[in-house]
Amino acid sequence: MLNFMQKFLNHFFKNLFKSKKNIKLGLYGPPNGGKSTLANRICMDWLGEEMSSVSNVAHETREIQIKEQIKVKDKKGKKELSFNLVDTPGIATKIDYEEFLKSGMKEKEAKKRAKEATKGVIDAIKWLDDMDGVVVVLDSTKDPYSQVNITIVGNLAARNIPVLIAGNKVDLKKSDIKKVQAAFPQYKVVGLSAKYGKNVQDFYDTLFKVMK
Amino acid sequence: MVTLQFVPYGEIADLSSVGRIRMLLNIAKENKIVLLQGRLRKEEETELIQATMEEINKEFKGIELAVIDPNASKSGGGLRGFKDGLVNGLLGNRSGMTIIGPASIVKEIKKDPTKIELMTKDKRNGKKKKNGKRK
Numbered sequence: 001m002l003n004f005m006q007k008f009l010n011h012f013f014k015n016l017f018k019s020k021k022n023i024k025l026g027l028y029g030p031p032n033g034g035k036s037t038l039a040n041r042i043c044m045d046w047l048g049e050e051m052s053s054v055s056n057v058a059h060e061t062r063e064i065q066i067k068e069q070i071k072v073k074d075k076k077g078k079k080e081l082s083f084n085l086v087d088t089p090g091i092a093t094k095i096d097y098e099e100f101l102k103s104g105m106k107e108k109e110a111k112k113r114a115k116e117a118t119k120g121v122i123d124a125i126k127w128l129d130d131m132d133g134v135v136v137v138l139d140s141t142k143d144p145y146s147q148v149n150i151t152i153v154g155n156l157a158a159r160n161i162p163v164l165i166a167g168n169k170v171d172l173k174k175s176d177i178k179k180v181q182a183a184f185p186q187y188k189v190v191g192l193s194a195k196y197g198k199n200v201q202d203f204y205d206t207l208f209k210v211m212k
Numbered sequence: 213m214v215t216l217q218f219v220p221y222g223e224i225a226d227l228s229s230v231g232r233i234r235m236l237l238n239i240a241k242e243n244k245i246v247l248l249q250g251r252l253r254k255e256e257e258t259e260l261i262q263a264t265m266e267e268i269n270k271e272f273k274g275i276e277l278a279v280i281d282p283n284a285s286k287s288g289g290g291l292r293g294f295k296d297g298l299v300n301g302l303l304g305n306r307s308g309m310t311i312i313g314p315a316s317i318v319k320e321i322k323k324d325p326t327k328i329e330l331m332t333k334d335k336r337n338g339k340k341k342k343n344g345k346r347k
Contacts, residue, residue: 093261094274094315118265125258145323147277151261154254 024130025083025211028156029137030148031058031090031117034168038137038194039065039087045200046070052087057103059117061089064127074208075201081208088127089120091148128155133162133211140167140191141174144183153184164203164210167191171198214245214317214332221250221306229253233260236312237267240275245313245330250306251279260312272314278321280328281308 027035036052043051051067054060065087072081095117100110128134134156138144144167156163167180170191177191190206192199217239224232233256239246252260257279264275311321313330322329 091261092274093264093277095265095268096273096315114268118268121265122262125262128258143322147257147279147321148261150279151254151257151277155258158254 023083023132023211024086025207026086026088026127026131026134027137028088028124028128028134028152029090030139030146031092032056033090033137033139034194035090035137036061036065036087038135038166038168038192039067039085041194041197041200042070042072042085043067046072051085057100057105059090059092059095059100059113059120061087062113062116062120064088064120064123072204072207075205079208081211083133083211086127086131088124089117091121091124091152092117093148095121128161129159131156131161133164135164135166135207137166137168137194138180139169140177140180141169141172144180149183153187162210163187164207165189166194166203168194171196215243217244217246219246219248221248224248229256229259232256233263236260237263237275240312240314241267241272243314243317245311245318248310248312251281251308251310253305272316274315276311276313276315276318276321278311278323278328279308280311280323281305 027039029035036054039052040050040054043049047067047070052061052065067085067087070083070085072083073079074081095114097107097110097114100113101107105113136149136152136156138149153163153165165180165184165187167175167177167189169175170177171193175191177189180191181189188206188210190199190203192203194200219236219239224235227235232252236246236248237260251257257277260275260277268274311328311330313321317332318330319333320329320331322331
């Protein structure tokens, strides 16, 4: 009960003093879903510069990255959405340094990467409470029913945080956006290719609807 | 050999969140696959992931996690949803099953509407081995 009251008061005061200009939009999801690629796409589109480094090896982002004051406009250029973009490390339930060795990494480097990745997952979860809206970035070529995806979305729902699901990598043959939509029928799902910019305008328009 | 340990919900019902997570994680760290009756709270699921990350070392590589909740698609709004929410809030969610397997043994858990597939690691040659389990 005491815990509940504490949470309620924290939430109340956080919202009371929060300026609309300081909206935090988080990019969450499993490793290698394309969170950083999407972050770079958003930053290139609206700031003209990239935000994070990307790689085919999982857990490239191991620290929270923030880009402040991004202003996105709708299709007609009338409405504006201003937010701080938070790119988070991929959430996983297991991290094995031996997996990194397969990509040609040396043992010492692989172990360091694994250690940083575990800390990154912990940080990403800790930051969940601070988000005003979240884009869950999933690889649309993979099984959307993985427990990590369901746990992230379930937690956001429990915290009443608006969610947009981005089914990334629609440029790939294996992409199945209908499967992603079927897995999360109660949420807005947009299929896009962050790498090639396919359907990105649709993503921004849906973001306006979710964050209103 | 793979060891499965069934944990009835009653065994965790009176524990704190930390106690529940500790208990389940300790079983997984003994290289056993946990079959928990029911499911943890949503917040506890993320706490379980956090706790797992804190425990990762040379021997323990993490877990594979799957929650099967037959009522998830049925529950919705209305009186039924309210009733289910109230019962789950008071007594805990005893429907369905949570599977927690150590990543050193369980390679992957696949779910589909009629069955659960648990892919275990074959230690001799590192290949996947399929173990099907009907719901």
